[in-house]
Amino acid sequence: MTRSLSDDRPDDPAGNTGSDGDAVADAEPAAVTGGAAADDPGRIKVGVGELAVTSDDAILTTSGLGSCVAVALADERAGVRGLLHAMLPAGDGRTTAVSRPAKYVDTGIDSLIAALDDAGADPRRLEARVAGGAEMLDLTDAVGPRNVERVGEVLDAAGVPIVASDVGDAVGRTVRFGPNGRLVIRAADGFERAI
Amino acid sequence: MRVDVRALGACNRLAEQGAKQAAGALSDLTGTDLAVEVTGASVASGEDLAESFAGRESIGVSVGLRGGLDGEAVLAFDAVNADALLSLLPGGGSMERSAVTEVGNIALGGFLDGWANYLGKAIDMTPPRYFEADGAAVLPDGALAGDGVFLFESRLDATTTDLDFSIYMLPDSGPFRDLIVGKTAPAATAGGEANGGTTSTAVPYESLSTFSSLAKEGSANAADNIAMMTGLETSVDVSRLRFVPLADVPAEVGTEPHAGTVFELQGEPSGYLAILFEESSAAAVADAMLPMDPNEPLGDMAENALCELGNVMTSGFIDGWANVLGTTITHSPPEFVHDIGASTISPLVAKLSERQDYGFVIDTAIRTEGIQARCDVYALPDERELARALDRLSES
Numbered sequence: 001m002t003r004s005l006s007d008d009r010p011d012d013p014a015g016n017t018g019s020d021g022d023a024v025a026d027a028e029p030a031a032v033t034g035g036a037a038a039d040d041p042g043r044i045k046v047g048v049g050e051l052a053v054t055s056d057d058a059i060l061t062t063s064g065l066g067s068c069v070a071v072a073l074a075d076e077r078a079g080v081r082g083l084l085h086a087m088l089p090a091g092d093g094r095t096t097a098v099s100r101p102a103k104y105v106d107t108g109i110d111s112l113i114a115a116l117d118d119a120g121a122d123p124r125r126l127e128a129r130v131a132g133g134a135e136m137l138d139l140t141d142a143v144g145p146r147n148v149e150r151v152g153e154v155l156d157a158a159g160v161p162i163v164a165s166d167v168g169d170a171v172g173r174t175v176r177f178g179p180n181g182r183l184v185i186r187a188a189d190g191f192e193r194a195i
Numbered sequence: 196m197r198v199d200v201r202a203l204g205a206c207n208r209l210a211e212q213g214a215k216q217a218a219g220a221l222s223d224l225t226g227t228d229l230a231v232e233v234t235g236a237s238v239a240s241g242e243d244l245a246e247s248f249a250g251r252e253s254i255g256v257s258v259g260l261r262g263g264l265d266g267e268a269v270l271a272f273d274a275v276n277a278d279a280l281l282s283l284l285p286g287g288g289s290m291e292r293s294a295v296t297e298v299g300n301i302a303l304g305g306f307l308d309g310w311a312n313y314l315g316k317a318i319d320m321t322p323p324r325y326f327e328a329d330g331a332a333v334l335p336d337g338a339l340a341g342d343g344v345f346l347f348e349s350r351l352d353a354t355t356t357d358l359d360f361s362i363y364m365l366p367d368s369g370p371f372r373d374l375i376v377g378k379t380a381p382a383a384t385a386g387g388e389a390n391g392g393t394t395s396t397a398v399p400y401e402s403l404s405t406f407s408s409l410a411k412e413g414s415a416n417a418a419d420n421i422a423m424m425t426g427l428e429t430s431v432d433v434s435r436l437r438f439v440p441l442a443d444v445p446a447e448v449g450t451e452p453h454a455g456t457v458f459e460l461q462g463e464p465s466g467y468l469a470i471l472f473e474e475s476s477a478a479a480v481a482d483a484m485l486p487m488d489p490n491e492p493l494g495d496m497a498e499n500a501l502c503e504l505g506n507v508m509t510s511g512f513i514d515g516w517a518n519v520l521g522t523t524i525t526h527s528p529p530e531f532v533h534d535i536g537a538s539t540i541s542p543l544v545a546k547l548s549e550r551q552d553y554g555f556v557i558d559t560a561i562r563t564e565g566i567q568a569r570c571d572v573y574a575l576p577d578e579r580e581l582a583r584a585l586d587r588l589s590e591s
Contacts, residue, residue, distance in 0.1 A: 045230055048442040048541070063450045064537020067545050087442070087545045103442070103548065137530055139459045139467070140542040172538020174450055188452045188535045 043176075046085050049103035053082040053115045063174040065132035067144035069105060069151055069167070072129040072177045073112055073160065075121035082116045083177050084108045088143070089150035105150040113158060128155050129183040129195055130165040131175050144168065164195035211440070214349035214362055216305035217270075224301060231349055248331035255333065256299030256323040260307070263316030268307065268364040270299040271333045296325045306349075306362055334363060348437075410557040412519050414572065416511035421563065424507050425484055428564035441544045441554045444573065445537035453477075453536035454493055455570065456505030457543065460513060462524035464580035467543040468512060469573045470505050471536060476568040477501060483566045493533060502529040512574065520584040543575055551578045 044052045046062040054060060060083040062070050067087075074081040084102055091104040101107035117123050133148035148167045155162055166173070166185050174186045182194040211231060218229040255271035272295075300323040311318045326333075347364045422429040439447070454477035458468045472480060474493065481497035482488070484504065490496070506529055513524040532539040547554060557574040 042228065048445050048544070050442075064445045064448070064535050064541060066445075066534070066538035066541030068445075068541050087541070087548055100552075134538065136532065136534070136539060136542045137457060139457060139527065139530055140546045143542055143545045170534075172535035172541075174535065188533075188538070 046083050048085055049087050049100055051082060051084040051102040051108060051112050051115065053080065053112070053119050055080045055119050057179045059179075060177040061175065065173045065175065066134055066136045067132075067140065067147060069130065069132040069144070069147040070173075070175050070183075071105075071109060071112065071151055071155075072131075072175070072183045073116060073121075073126045074129075074177075074181045075116065075125045076127070076181050077125055078121045079179075080116055080119045080121035081177060081179075081181070082112045082119075082121075083175075084112045086147065086151075089146045105147055106154050109151070109154045109158065113160070124159070126160045127181075128160050128162045129177075130162055130167055131173055131183060131185050131195070133167040134172065135168065135170055136172070166193070166195055210306075210347040210349060210364065213306035213308070213310055216308055217302035217349075217362060218305075220301045220305040221298060224298065245331040248333065250330065251333070252327075252329055253333040254295060254325075254327050256296050256303070256325055258300070258303055258323050259321035261319040261321075263311055263314040263318040264307075266364070268303050268320075268362070269333065270302050270306075270362050271328075274327070292325050296323050299323055299325075302362070306364070409516055409519050410574075412515035413512040413557065413574070414515075416515040417508040417572070418511070420507040420511035421504065424504070425563070427483065427566070430562050430564070437556050438553055439556050441548050441552060441575075444544050444554060444556060444575075445541050447556070448536035448540050448571070448573070450535055450537055452534065453539060454497075454501065454531075454533040455539070456502055456509075456529040457532055457539070458505070458509045458529060459527040460524055460576070461526070462513075462517075463520070463522040463584045464516075464524070464576035466574070466576035466580075467547065468509055468526070468575070469532075469540055469543060470508055470570055471532075471539065471573065472501075472568065472570045473536075474533075476570060477533075479566045479568045480504065480563070480570075483563075483568075498531045498533075502531055505529040508572070512572065521587070522584050540573060543573075547575055547577070553578065555581065 042056075042058040044054060044058050044060050046052045046060055048064075048068060052060055055078075060072070060081065062083060062085040065085070069086055071084040071086065072081070073084075086105045086108040087103050089105050091101070091107040098107075101111040113123055113126065116126065128151075130148070130151055133144040133151070135142060135144045145168065148165075152162065164183070166183075172188050176184050176186075178184070184192055184194045186192045214231045218231050221227075222229045252274035253271040254274055255269055257267055257269040260266050260268060303320065303323070307318050307320065347362075349362045418429045421427065448471065452474050453471040454474055455469065455471040457470075460466045460468055478492040478497065481493070481500040484500040485496055509526050509529070513526055516522075517524050544554070554575045555578070557572055560569045560571065562569055
């Protein structure tokens with residue numbers, strides 16, 4: 001068997017070959033689900049420095065938030081939701097901010113809003129829920145709080161209100177964002193709360 | 196001849212994209228969602244590989260590669276997971292061999308498509324060969340012979356079913372070496388631009404095998420220090436140095452609660468080191484170190500004990516590195532962590548990500564006789580400083 005070449009061979013070794021319907025990083029702005037079986041709403045795992053958007057009943061999840069911050073945006077009327085797991089406050093014109101926008105709060109939120117727009121959301125109707133940004137370690141000069149601060153600035157500039165948040169402290173969090181629009185946050189001891 | 200660690204990074208991304216293709220092909224075939232959890236490139240000696248695969252039984256398929264890439268690629272399932280896989284396939288478990296072969300062929304095809312695109316050359320695959328193998332026999336032919344082979348390893352995980360498997364690709368070192376050296380110049384330029392500097396991350400090819408020594412030397416020293424401190428017989432189980440995207444590191448640690456210590460390293464290289472135990476292991480180790488039963492399993496007394504242990508292990512580790520590299524490295528006092536594993540390591544990854552996208556992770560499991568405990572050591576050095584130290588080493 002011969003593995004053939006596609007005509008649009010990318011110069012970028014990362015290619016552009018993410019599988020369908022999954023969370024993606026790199027240059028692809030977002031994944032939009034819709035292909036899942038009707039009786040299984042599906043779960044979409046959003047990794048570190050990734051974002052995903054859904055217009056069906058899929059549950060968006062991201063785990064192990066420490067200093068990283070999760071930004072959940074929804075247009076409830078359009079039934080479109082998205083989740084971002086960003087690691088650092090600002091892209092500052094770095095090349096990775098272009099190739100992997102979801103790594104940074106500022107470029108990540110912009111990409112998430114654009115992807116939601118593409119999926120049928122009205123950016124003027126978006127509401128935000130924010131979790132994470134913990135100050136896990138003294139060693140790492142407050143990267144968590146800086147992430148949270150940046151989220152506030154970027155969402156404010158975009159005109160998206162933050163309706164609820166669970167941020168800061170020194171606790172890890174795992175979140176899931178289901179079709180009811182609430183963000184469910186789980187701590188290491190298993191305690192859960194919905195915001 | 197010099198190899199840029201960023202070129203390795205590009206190859207790693209390629210392997211990751213290939214693994215995503217393989218996951219997509221398998222998802223279509225089985226109707227189960229599969230996600231690529233981690234992709235890593237390692238440079239390891241045959242001896243290290245044999246050690247780290249000891250005791251594992253695998254089934255899978257292998258194909259030979261010719262054309263754009265020479266070598267061998269293997270897709271392997273842990274034998275204990277084979278039933279879970281077969282139950283997902285059309286036809287069930289009745290056709291084990293042919294089903295596994297078919298799955299392997301489809302997944303490896305997907306994996307290699309990405310590489311063929313990147314190389315601009317077709318890659319010919321020989322017909323798939325089914326195998327059942329013990330230990331390191333699962334690895335492509337030749338993996339155990341060399342003293343510094345490249346191995347790409349991806350782990351795929353079914354999001355709804357308990358099933359994961361690995362893809363290993365072992366390119367023939369000679370031609371592959373030419374390949375990454377060929378890509379060095381543009382990769383290095385791009386990296387320089389991104390960071391506004393001209394700091395090189397290129398290291399002599401021969402130094403790549405020094406990476407393995409770093410992992411080994413550091414872990415062995417750490418184990419010796421534990422033995423000295425506790426009087427418990429201590430051995431190092433696995434010790435391998437892998438090159439992985441930093442963003443994958445938290446997923447690798449996982450969401451189980453962990454306890455342990457974190458250190459900042461200063462010197463050449465600087466960076467971070469985290470020693471993480473699963474909760475039960477942390478409690479067992481602390482218990483063994485304390486003269487009396489602690490009031491609570493992971494309370495203040497246990498925290499002190501784990502910090503002290505972390506201190507001696509870290510000293511051992513960085514002494515080992517300093518020996519290999521001929522540099523001086525110091526460490527901060529320990530900072531105790533106890534939380535979701537991935538959360539504890541995320542700030543370290545974030546800090547390092549300000550300067551680099553990939554990290555060297557040293558997998559080390561240190562086992563202590565008489566108590567059921569193991570820990571993982573995540574060593575995350577600054578890649579430029581590590582490259583510089585390795586480079587100096589090769590000149591002297």
